[in-house]
Amino acid sequence: NIKDTRLWYNFKQLWSNRTMSDDKSNMVTCTAPVNIAVIKYWGKRNEELILPINSSLSVTLHQDQLKTTTTVATNRSFEEDRIWLNGKEEDISHPRLQSCLREIRRLARKRRNDTHQSFDVAGLSQKVHICSINNFPTAAGLASSAAGFACLVYTLARVFGVEGELSAIARQGSGSACRSMYGGFVQWIQGERDDGKDSLAQQVEPESHWPELRILVLVVSADRKPIGSTSGMQTSVKTSALLKHRAEGVVPKRMGDMIEAVCQKDFTTFAELTMKDSNQFHATCLDTYPPIFYLNSVSQQIINVVHRYNRHYGETRVAYTFDAGPNAVIFTLEQHFSEFVQVVQHFFPSEINGGKFIKGLPVDDANLSEGL
Ligand code: ADP
Numbered sequence: 001n002i003k004d005t006r007l008w009y010n011f012k013q014l015w016s017n018r019t020m021s022d023d024k025s026n027m028v029t030c031t032a033p034v035n036i037a038v039i040k041y042w043g044k045r046n047e048e049l050i051l052p053i054n055s056s057l058s059v060t061l062h063q064d065q066l067k068t069t070t071t072v073a074t075n076r077s078f079e080e081d082r083i084w085l086n087g088k089e090e091d092i093s094h095p096r097l098q099s100c101l102r103e104i105r106r107l108a109r110k111r112r113n114d115t116h117q118s119f120d121v122a123g124l125s126q127k128v129h130i131c132s133i134n135n136f137p138t139a140a141g142l143a144s145s146a147a148g149f150a151c152l153v154y155t156l157a158r159v160f161g162v163e164g165e166l167s168a169i170a171r172q173g174s175g176s177a178c179r180s181m182y183g184g185f186v187q188w189i190q191g192e193r194d195d196g197k198d199s200l201a202q203q204v205e206p207e208s209h210w211p212e213l214r215i216l217v218l219v220v221s222a223d224r225k226p227i228g229s230t231s232g233m234q235t236s237v238k239t240s241a242l243l244k245h246r247a248e249g250v251v252p253k254r255m256g257d258m259i260e261a262v263c264q265k266d267f268t269t270f271a272e273l274t275m276k277d278s279n280q281f282h283a284t285c286l287d288t289y290p291p292i293f294y295l296n297s298v299s300q301q302i303i304n305v306v307h308r309y310n311r312h313y314g315e316t317r318v319a320y321t322f323d324a325g326p327n328a329v330i331f332t333l334e335q336h337f338s339e340f341v342q343v344v345q346h347f348f349p350s351e352i353n354g355g356k357f358i359k360g361l362p363v364d365d366a367n368l369s370e371g372l
Pocket residue numbers: 068085132133134137138139140141142143144145146147148149152174227228229230323324325
């Protein structure tokens with residue numbers, strides 16, 4: 001499934017040249033999709049272990065859409081662990097990368113000891129070289145950290161022969177990554193323990209449960225967000241009273257209602273909870289001091305178009321949600337999908353890229369009042 005970009009080809013060639021001469025080398029490539037939260041995670045109670053202040057729920061996209069592709073190679077000749085992200089070498093000493101590497105190697109050692117293997121089957125003593133590529137904008141509020149760390153942990157596990165529950169390790173790379181370890185509708189249960197062992201992702205329903213559900217990603221801006229999720233939520237935890245109220249007083253009930261809506265395939269409830277939760281998350285960003293603005297005027301226009309569209313039909317046919325960035329993710333049902341795509345094209349005249357991305361261009365208010 002690997003896109004044969006020149007960049008990728010160079011990496012593969014570099015590795016195969018090195019590894020062909022050594023039987024003990026090992027190279028695994030995996031892909032992982034992004035997940036889009038409909039009940040948002042925002043705020044940690046433990047920074048190091050990445051333990052959240054509330055549970056969250058997401059929908060995992062298909063593998064062939066927004067995804068990360070990661071290759072991990074081990075080889076006796078490698079002197080250090082190294083990582084390249086989108087072709088550029090990154091600092092492997094980053095604590096979150098170190099947590100993932102350490103935890104997978106720990107499980108691999110445990111497995112080796114449990115199965116009494118005395119030899120170095122999986123190159124456990126060897127260093128790894130990691131090459132990871134996202135096929136969508138990185139750090140733009142499209143959950144690159146989720147697909148990225150899920151893919152990293154899964155690929156490392158395959159290289160070292162580790163099996164079983166891996167979401168708690170992915171969580172230590174990026175909180176949202178734990179939910180990309182499963183497909184379909186996934187909850188991240190916040191857990192209560194201080195060691196985080198009960199802070200895990202769990203599939204609520206598989207993807208096949210709701211085949212009529214459609215997701216449309218509207219890329220308003222591919223730029224890196226000005227404030228990363230990690231530091232944004234730190235400031236929110238410190239300064240926003242609304243966030244505390246949300247985590248303790250709103251999300252627990254909303255999680256139950258959302259799980260019920262997903263199980264019943266109740267689109268109206270699913271859509272309304274999704275929009276309200278996105279709006280409340282962005283309200284907590286505004287309540288943060290100094291305030292954080294992730295939405296821009298195009299995002300706000302998309303929100304208006306969705307509400308106008310629903311009002312026009314007198315029922316909730318479409319929902320939006322925005323992560324920490326201006327890009328919209330739209331949920332709708334198959335029977336309304338193509339009409340809503342036309343509505344978006346009308347209000348945001350632009351090219352459609354493979355039917356998945358629509359670059360929203362700024363439109364003026366006069367444009368917006370036309371049509372519906
Ligand atoms: P996003 O909204 O895209 O998730 P974040 O601010 O949460 O943005 O995280 C972006 C960071 O996630 C990047 O700066 C990088 O450190 C990490 N990341 C993104 N993609 C990958 C990847 N494929 N492999 C490893 N880390 C990644």
